[in-house]
Every structure is written in C-alpha cells, then in structure tokens.
Amino acid sequence: MEREYFIEPCSGKSIEVKKNEEIIVIDIDGTQVVDFFAESKHNPLEFLSTGVTIDCNESLKLKVGDTIFTNLYNPMFKLLLDDVGEHDLIHPCCRPEMYDFFYHNGQGHRNCLENINGCLNEQRPIIHPVNLFMYTKINSDGSISVEKPISKPGDKVVLKAEMDVRLGVAACSVSESKCNGGKCSPIKIIIKELC
Numbered sequence: 001m002e003r004e005y006f007i008e009p010c011s012g013k014s015i016e017v018k019k020n021e022e023i024i025v026i027d028i029d030g031t032q033v034v035d036f037f038a039e040s041k042h043n044p045l046e047f048l049s050t051g052v053t054i055d056c057n058e059s060l061k062l063k064v065g066d067t068i069f070t071n072l073y074n075p076m077f078k079l080l081l082d083d084v085g086e087h088d089l090i091h092p093c094c095r096p097e098m099y100d101f102f103y104h105n106g107q108g109h110r111n112c113l114e115n116i117n118g119c120l121n122e123q124r125p126i127i128h129p130v131n132l133f134m135y136t137k138i139n140s141d142g143s144i145s146v147e148k149p150i151s152k153p154g155d156k157v158v159l160k161a162e163m164d165v166r167l168g169v170a171a172c173s174v175s176e177s178k179c180n181g182g183k184c185s186p187i188k189i190i191i192k193e194l195c
Contacts, residue, residue: 004191009184010115010171012115014166015169022190023189025169027133030185031150031181032172032185035171037130039168040070046070046074048068061089063082064081067079074162079158084133086135086150091134091146093116093127093129094173095114099111116169116170119168132157135147167189
C-alpha cells in the first residue's frame with residue numbers, strides 16, 4: 001500500500017511513518033531543496049540530529065547505506081537510494097532572522113522553521129534538518145558556498161524508517177539565492193509499506 005503527499009512551494013506537512021516503511025522524496029521540477037526533519041512518534045524529545053549523523057558517519061556528506069541518527073544516537077533512517085548524491089547537513093532551517101540578515105525581508109516571509117514547527121505543533125527555537133538536494137560546496141580552506149542544486153525533475157531519495165516517526169517536511173522557501181535555483185517549487189512524498 002502507498003500513501004502519497006504533495007507539498008506546495010513554501011509550505012510544510014507532517015506525515016506519520018511506521019518503522020520499516022519506505023519514504024520516497026521526489027523533487028518534481030528539479031533544484032528544489034527539501035527540509036527533512038522528524039521526531040520520534042513516542043517521544044518528541046528524541047528527534048533527527050544532523051550533528052549526531054555527521055559524528056556517527058564521520059562525514060559531512062550522506063551516501064547510500066548511511067544512517068541518519070537522532071539526538072540520542074539511535075538510528076532513525078537508512079538511506080537506500082539516492083539519484084543526486086548532494087545533500088546538506090550543515091544549515092539550519094531558514095527563518096525570519098535569516099531572511100533579515102541576508103536579504104532584509106524577514107517580516108512575513110514564509111520559512112521552513114515556522115512551517116515545520118507549525119505542522120508538528122512544536123516551538124523549537126532552531127531546527128537542523130537534512131536539507132535534501134541542497135548543494136553546499138565545502139572548500140579546502142573551510143569556507144562554504146550555497147550553489148544551485150544539481151537535482152533534475154523527478155530525482156528522488158529513498159529512506160527506510162528505523163523507528164516510528166512523525167516527519168516534519170518543508171519545501172524550502174528561499175527564492176533569493178541559488179539555494180532552490182532561484183525559484184520555489186513543490187515536492188512529492190510517497191510512503192510505502194515494505195513486504
């Protein structure tokens with residue numbers, strides 16, 4: 001059985017996923033970043049942690065076979081398939097203060113922090129999601145730059161849930177930079193029960 005969800009540009013959605021279900025995240029139009037976050041269904045104080053994921057995988061990059069971990073160092077997702085191979089583990093969700101800092105337009109700007117907090121009914125002051133399809137170039141001198149995503153229309157990642165979770169997923173709202181290729185577009189998520 002499959003469940004399909006469509007997330008409009010600059011919006012978010014909460015989706016319940018059971019352990020061992022597959023999560024397919026599809027970049028419909030290409031170059032659209034997906035802020036992918038989750039909390040344990042049974043304990044919202046246990047949630048996806050990019051810092052722990054970097055620590056446990058000993059890498060700033062995700063590759064097929066890697067595990068995404070919680071703040072309590074428990075496995076949350078396994079990356080099964082990846083059409084793109086470029087995702088960001090560094091940046092927090094965009095928020096009004098970020099838009100003010102970089103673009104001076106934070107007031108009333110749609111943003112992933114409020115979209116994810118809103119759909120999960122939470123008030124986290126900061127969220128560090130896995131930014132699927134986001135291309136952050138990491139230079140040898142330690143500097144970084146956000147470049148246009150290399151994802152093409154229909155590219156996807158497939159993850160397996162390692163615990164019961166509530167996803168909080170947003171189609172990123174940044175149109176002011178290369179982050180989403182200069183425009184915001186929708187994403188699709190399919191949840192599949194594994195036989």
